[in-house]
Amino acid sequence: MANPRFSIGDEVTVRDETTLFHTRTQKFARGRTGVVVEHRPEWVIPEDEAFDRMETGRKEPFYVVRFKQTELWPGYTGQSIDTLESEFSERWLVPA
Amino acid sequence: MQYATLMERVRHLAPEERNVLDSPYQIPNELYAALRSVLHDVGGQPDAPTPYLEKGEEDWEMNTYLTCECLGWRGAWNSEMRRRAENDLGATMYFGLPYYARWITVAAKTLVDKGLITTDELGQKIDEIRARLEARD
Amino acid sequence: MTSMHDGHDGHNTFPVSSKVSEFEILELAVRELAIEKGIFSAEDHRRFAEWADGVGPHGGSKLVAKAWSDPAFKEKLLTKGTEACKEVGIDWLQPTGTGTPSDYTFFYVLENTPKVHNVIVCTLCSCYPRPVLGMSPDWYRTPAYRRRMVNRPREVLAEFGLHLPDDVEVRVHDSNQKSRFMVMPMRPDGTEGWSEQELAEIVTRDTMIGVALPDPKVRVPVPAGEVHQ
Known part of the structure; x- marks a missing residue:
C-alpha cells in the first residue's frame, strides 16, 4: 500500500461495521470521532492475522487516534480534558 | 471426572440464564447481536471496583506462557490466533477460566484444528501425564 | 480512600481444588x-x-532513570524506543532474533508532564511491554481492570491511591494493536543529585503502568549494571 491516507491532525470517525468472530476495533470506539496524532508502520490487519494469514494477510497503515473521553462515553464522570488513545488500521477510519 | 459429577457442575453455571438460553426455537436479532459480539471487547462494560491482587505466576502458568510463545516462534500459530481462539471458547469458558488456563486450552485446540496433533493423541498424553504426576505426589 | 492495591508483597489465598492441576x-x-x-x-x-x-520492571526503571539524568538519552527514548533500550542492555529482538511472538517490536514511551498523566490498559486482552517490564501484574489482566480503566480512569486510579488534580489531563492508552507502551513518570522533587542507580529504585512497575507516581521514600531494589537478557 502506498502513502497513508490520513495525516496527523485529521479528524476521523471509526467505522461501525458488523464484525463476526474477531476484531481489535473496540465497540466503544465505533462511530466515534477523534484526531489522528501518530502514524504507525504498516502491518497485517488483525482480522487476517487472527485466521492464520500472517504471510498472505492484507497490510495497511495504522494510526493512533486520540478521542476526548466525553466523545466516547455519555455521562463521563472524569474531567472534560481527559482523553483516550487507541490504534486503527486504515480500513476502519473515514474522514469526519 | 465422573459424568454425574460433571453434569452437576455444568448445571450450576449461569443457572439464571438456562431457561432463556437452552437452544431456543427463536431469538430476536438483538439477542443474536449480543451473543455474537466479540467477547474479549470488554472496555466500558459496567463493573464494580474489585481488589487489585498480586497472585504471581505458578510454575504451570509460566510454562504455559513459554510453551505458547515457542509455538509462535516456530510458526505453529501467531498471537492473534491465540486471542481469537480465546474468543471462540465462548463466554462460559472465557470468563470461567483463569488467564493462563485460557491460553493453554486454546493452544491445544489450535494444534488440533491445524492437524498438528489429534484429539486421541492429546487425550492419551493427558492420561499418561496425569498418571505420572499422581504417582509423583 | 484506602488503596485497593495490596502491594508487591500481597499473599492471598487462591484455592486450588485438587492436588494435581x-x-x-x-x-x-x-x-x-x-x-x-x-x-x-x-x-x-x-x-x-x-x-x-x-526481564522485569528493573529494565524500565533503568530506562527512566537514565532519561531523567541524560536529556539526549531522554530524547532518544521518546523517539526511538527500541534503539534506546539497547543502551541499557534490552534487545527487543530477543530471544528469537525477531522479537517475542506476543510483544512485537514497536515500543513507545509516554512522557508524563505537569499537564498530562498517561496510563496503559489493554481492553481486548492484556498487551504489555514484557521486554521492559516483565510479566504483567495479575490485576492488569482481569476483566475488571480492562472494563473500567477506559471509561472510569480517575476512579480506578483513586483505587490505586492516586488522586490527580482536575486540571491534569488523564490520557488512557488502550493498547489494542502491535504497539507496546510504557509510561515515563516525572522525576519527583527531593531527588536532586541522586545517581541513576538511586533514581531507578523509585521507578516502580506501577509508575510505568501509570497507576502510581514515584515516591522518593518508596524504593525497590534494582540490580546494578546492564540488564542481562
Missing part, C-alpha cells in the same frame, strides 16, 4: 507433543525461559 497436565501434554512432533525443541523452551527469567 489439570492445567499443569494439559501444559505438559501440549509441550511434550509439540516437542515429540518437532514443532519446537526443548532447547527453544529453555532459551525462552532464560529470557523470561531476565
Whole structure:
C-alpha cells in the first residue's frame, strides 16, 4: 500500500461495521470521532492475522487516534480534558 | 471426572440464564447481536471496583506462557490466533477460566484444528501425564 | 480512600481444588507433543525461559532513570524506543532474533508532564511491554481492570491511591494493536543529585503502568549494571 491516507491532525470517525468472530476495533470506539496524532508502520490487519494469514494477510497503515473521553462515553464522570488513545488500521477510519 | 459429577457442575453455571438460553426455537436479532459480539471487547462494560491482587505466576502458568510463545516462534500459530481462539471458547469458558488456563486450552485446540496433533493423541498424553504426576505426589 | 492495591508483597489465598492441576497436565501434554512432533525443541523452551527469567520492571526503571539524568538519552527514548533500550542492555529482538511472538517490536514511551498523566490498559486482552517490564501484574489482566480503566480512569486510579488534580489531563492508552507502551513518570522533587542507580529504585512497575507516581521514600531494589537478557 502506498502513502497513508490520513495525516496527523485529521479528524476521523471509526467505522461501525458488523464484525463476526474477531476484531481489535473496540465497540466503544465505533462511530466515534477523534484526531489522528501518530502514524504507525504498516502491518497485517488483525482480522487476517487472527485466521492464520500472517504471510498472505492484507497490510495497511495504522494510526493512533486520540478521542476526548466525553466523545466516547455519555455521562463521563472524569474531567472534560481527559482523553483516550487507541490504534486503527486504515480500513476502519473515514474522514469526519 | 465422573459424568454425574460433571453434569452437576455444568448445571450450576449461569443457572439464571438456562431457561432463556437452552437452544431456543427463536431469538430476536438483538439477542443474536449480543451473543455474537466479540467477547474479549470488554472496555466500558459496567463493573464494580474489585481488589487489585498480586497472585504471581505458578510454575504451570509460566510454562504455559513459554510453551505458547515457542509455538509462535516456530510458526505453529501467531498471537492473534491465540486471542481469537480465546474468543471462540465462548463466554462460559472465557470468563470461567483463569488467564493462563485460557491460553493453554486454546493452544491445544489450535494444534488440533491445524492437524498438528489429534484429539486421541492429546487425550492419551493427558492420561499418561496425569498418571505420572499422581504417582509423583 | 484506602488503596485497593495490596502491594508487591500481597499473599492471598487462591484455592486450588485438587492436588494435581489439570492445567499443569494439559501444559505438559501440549509441550511434550509439540516437542515429540518437532514443532519446537526443548532447547527453544529453555532459551525462552532464560529470557523470561531476565526481564522485569528493573529494565524500565533503568530506562527512566537514565532519561531523567541524560536529556539526549531522554530524547532518544521518546523517539526511538527500541534503539534506546539497547543502551541499557534490552534487545527487543530477543530471544528469537525477531522479537517475542506476543510483544512485537514497536515500543513507545509516554512522557508524563505537569499537564498530562498517561496510563496503559489493554481492553481486548492484556498487551504489555514484557521486554521492559516483565510479566504483567495479575490485576492488569482481569476483566475488571480492562472494563473500567477506559471509561472510569480517575476512579480506578483513586483505587490505586492516586488522586490527580482536575486540571491534569488523564490520557488512557488502550493498547489494542502491535504497539507496546510504557509510561515515563516525572522525576519527583527531593531527588536532586541522586545517581541513576538511586533514581531507578523509585521507578516502580506501577509508575510505568501509570497507576502510581514515584515516591522518593518508596524504593525497590534494582540490580546494578546492564540488564542481562
